[in-house]
Amino acid sequence: MSEQDDRSRFEAVYRRTYEQILGYAMRRCSSPEDAADVVAETYVIAWRRMTELPDGEAGKLWLYGVARRVLANHRRSERRRLTRHTELTDEIERLYAAPAHPGEQDGVGEAMDLLADSDRELLALNLWEGLDPGEIATVLDCSRNAARIRLHRARKRFAKALEKTRPSVAGFLSRPLIEKESG
Amino acid sequence: MNNDQIFKDRARVLDEDLAGRASTAGADALLAEIVSLERVPARRRLLPAPGRVLLGLAATAAVAVAVPVMLSGGTVSVVPQPGTSASATAEPTARQILLAAAVAVEKAPASGDYWRTATVHQWMLTDPTRSYVLEGSRSLETWLAKRPDLQYWRIRQDLGVKPATPQDEAAWRAAGAPTSWRYPKDMKTENLFSVPSRPLEAAAGERTAERLYGKWQGSAGDLAGEDMTWKEVRAIPSEPDKLRSYLEERVGRLDLAGSGMDVEEARAYILLRNCVGIISGLPASPEVRASAYRILASLPGIRAEGEMTDPLGRRGQTLSYQEEIEPGLFTQVQLVVDPSTGLLLAEVRTNTTKLANGREAELRLSTSFREIGWTDDRPELPAHQN
Numbered sequence: 001m002s003e004q005d006d007r008s009r010f011e012a013v014y015r016r017t018y019e020q021i022l023g024y025a026m027r028r029c030s031s032p033e034d035a036a037d038v039v040a041e042t043y044v045i046a047w048r049r050m051t052e053l054p055d056g057e058a059g060k061l062w063l064y065g066v067a068r069r070v071l072a073n074h075r076r077s078e079r080r081r082l083t084r085h086t087e088l089t090d091e092i093e094r095l096y097a098a099p100a101h102p103g104e105q106d107g108v109g110e111a112m113d114l115l116a117d118s119d120r121e122l123l124a125l126n127l128w129e130g131l132d133p134g135e136i137a138t139v140l141d142c143s144r145n146a147a148r149i150r151l152h153r154a155r156k157r158f159a160k161a162l163e164k165t166r167p168s169v170a171g172f173l174s175r176p177l178i179e180k181e182s183g
Numbered sequence: 184m185n186n187d188q189i190f191k192d193r194a195r196v197l198d199e200d201l202a203g204r205a206s207t208a209g210a211d212a213l214l215a216e217i218v219s220l221e222r223v224p225a226r227r228r229l230l231p232a233p234g235r236v237l238l239g240l241a242a243t244a245a246v247a248v249a250v251p252v253m254l255s256g257g258t259v260s261v262v263p264q265p266g267t268s269a270s271a272t273a274e275p276t277a278r279q280i281l282l283a284a285a286v287a288v289e290k291a292p293a294s295g296d297y298w299r300t301a302t303v304h305q306w307m308l309t310d311p312t313r314s315y316v317l318e319g320s321r322s323l324e325t326w327l328a329k330r331p332d333l334q335y336w337r338i339r340q341d342l343g344v345k346p347a348t349p350q351d352e353a354a355w356r357a358a359g360a361p362t363s364w365r366y367p368k369d370m371k372t373e374n375l376f377s378v379p380s381r382p383l384e385a386a387a388g389e390r391t392a393e394r395l396y397g398k399w400q401g402s403a404g405d406l407a408g409e410d411m412t413w414k415e416v417r418a419i420p421s422e423p424d425k426l427r428s429y430l431e432e433r434v435g436r437l438d439l440a441g442s443g444m445d446v447e448e449a450r451a452y453i454l455l456r457n458c459v460g461i462i463s464g465l466p467a468s469p470e471v472r473a474s475a476y477r478i479l480a481s482l483p484g485i486r487a488e489g490e491m492t493d494p495l496g497r498r499g500q501t502l503s504y505q506e507e508i509e510p511g512l513f514t515q516v517q518l519v520v521d522p523s524t525g526l527l528l529a530e531v532r533t534n535t536t537k538l539a540n541g542r543e544a545e546l547r548l549s550t551s552f553r554e555i556g557w558t559d560d561r562p563e564l565p566a567h568q569n
Contacts (some may be wrong), residue, residue, distance in 0.1 A: 011214060087209040091209040130198075
């Protein structure tokens with residue numbers, strides 16, 4: 001394959017998958033800089049490993065798999081930057097600053113914190129990225145059945161965690177949050 | 184509200200926020216940057232027959248450095264090209280530089296009493312307050328005796344620590360021009376340098392010589408960390424394809440699973456480092472060293488960056504490649520080569536860091552080679568010996 005063919009193919013994959021990988025990175029990183037790094041590094045790896053990048057939908061799942069490993073290895077440090085991606089960081093910063101979606105002191109964040117990383121990842125792939133168990137299996141490189149079971153368990157543990165952090169949901173109605181606070 | 188919806192609502196951005204993002208200025212800029220990056224080793228790239236490499240080269244040989252051309256019988260000679268050819272502006276490619284170095288190094292002396300390497304190692308780090316960058320230097324000479332009646336020596340000297348650039352010097356003066364720096368143990372360095380455990384001193388140290396015994400007796404240095412005897416070094420094959428098989432066989436014996444790197448890529452990288460190791464320090468024959476250059480010339484991922492001054496102020500041609508230090512973590516390595524002697528002048532790694540005032544500063548790590556080769560000289564031993 002010629003250099004030019006590689007470029008056109010890469011550009012096509014990039015344009016087709018970019019929004020999803022950007023979304024994935026933003027939803028999983030707490031700072032715009034980190035999210036920009038994850039996006040940039042994921043595509044740098046894709047460029048370097050074009051020969052392994054599958055065509056079509058499978059390519060998207062392959063990229064999620066790469067992004068996931070980049071995220072896992074991610075330690076912020078200047079030296080890892082192969083690209084400058086300053087404009088991208090600025091854009092992501094503006095997206096982060098956009099009006100927040102619901103999520104106040106309702107115990108949901110605490111419940112998510114109670115989950116193991118692996119559970120959070122499964123729920124995120126399913127509910128945030130909209131991947132079904134078969135697709136998750138491809139990203140995580142496990143069997144479809146294993147993905148289904150792990151997702152089911154993650155759901156149950158999330159429900160349990162919610163019960164702990166949001167007693168009212170579990171039926172202990174409207175107990176005052178602050179009891180006998182001395183003035 | 185069900186739990187799935189609760190989790191979903193926690194997403195920092197929704198897909199609709201992202202619509203159209205694939206064609207923003209940021210997305211375009213990143214794409215342009217990525218496709219300009221060097222692609223990494225395709226798997227199992229075979230060494231082209233030397234003749235083929237050189238034929239390809241001869242066709243594009245209008246460069247200002249001495250370049251090897253193909254002669255009948257597949258041998259190579261140096262033909263200086265006029266500096267004012269039609270394509271005088273064309274920079275030599277990495278392959279041309281390496282092949283020129285291969286030809287030149289073949290002419291180096293093939294024996295002597297001692298195999299001598301003399302290096303200056305330099306490293307940069309910030310001061311403890313991250314206000315400026317300091318550079319430390321150390322010289323090291325290694326004298327490996329070929330003759331059993333001669334002694335092995337290692338001579339070192341700390342050359343001191345000073346502000347790295349004029350800008351750093353100004354900041355250092357503003358800070359009261361200290362000559363000693365004490366670092367907090369838990370200083371954050373982003374792994375770019377190690378925190379000195381003892382106070383760092385500006386003053387140079389004494390030159391000290393150490394006579395090498397024990398495992399050094401009969402040693403001819405090492406290849407990729409494995410000690411080599413003179414006999415083993417003599418047995419290294421000198422034909423490029425045989426040398427490549429020899430190195431690949433050695434690399435193949437390493438257990439690379441669990442290194443976290445892609446095994447094929449790790450092998451390609453170790454092969455490259457083996458070649459650099461042969462060129463920069465192993466007392467192998469000029470032919471073996473020339474073949475190491477030829478293998479390097481055949482590797483993908485090595486790129487010419489033009490002329491550059493090495494950390495000791497010498498001009499040379501620069502080649503660079505990316506090093507994957509751990510999965511997904513890269514640094515750029517520059518090799519400065521003198522194509523007229525075939526000697527490696529320096530190996531330079533450059534990282535950047537942000538100083539306390541927000542200035543982006545370079546942190547350079549380098550080894551400069553002052554001498555690599557055979558000599559009948561004797562080491563100049565300082566009064567102080569260990």
